[in-house]
Amino acid sequence: xxxxxxxxxxxxxxxxxxxxxxxxxxxxxxxxxxxxxxxxxxxxxxxxxxxxxxxxxxxxxxxxxx
Numbered sequence: 638x639x640x641x642x643x644x645x646x647x648x649x650x651x652x653x654x655x656x657x658x659x660x661x662x663x664x665x666x667x668x669x670x671x672x673x674x675x676x677x678x679x680x681x682x683x684x685x686x687x688x689x690x691x692x693x694x695x696x697x698x699x700x701x702x703x
Contacts, residue, residue, distance in 0.1 A: 638662050639683065644692035646682050653678045655692070 639660040646653045653675040660666045668676045681687045694702045
């Protein structure tokens with residue numbers, strides 16, 4: 638399970654602001670939105686490529702935010 642709580646991230650002038658979502662085990666999840674909405678930044682935060690400014694990322698019941 639992946640759980641994101643109030644995740645915000647700033648990259649240059651771009652701000653991803655207070656994203657909250659839960660993806661349960663075995664569930665398919667699709668992120669849709671227009672260009673510049675923050676889809677890639679969100680996935681890169683989940684992958685550990687960017688450190689969020691605030692909020693938490695939990696994977697399998699473990700806090701992996703930092």
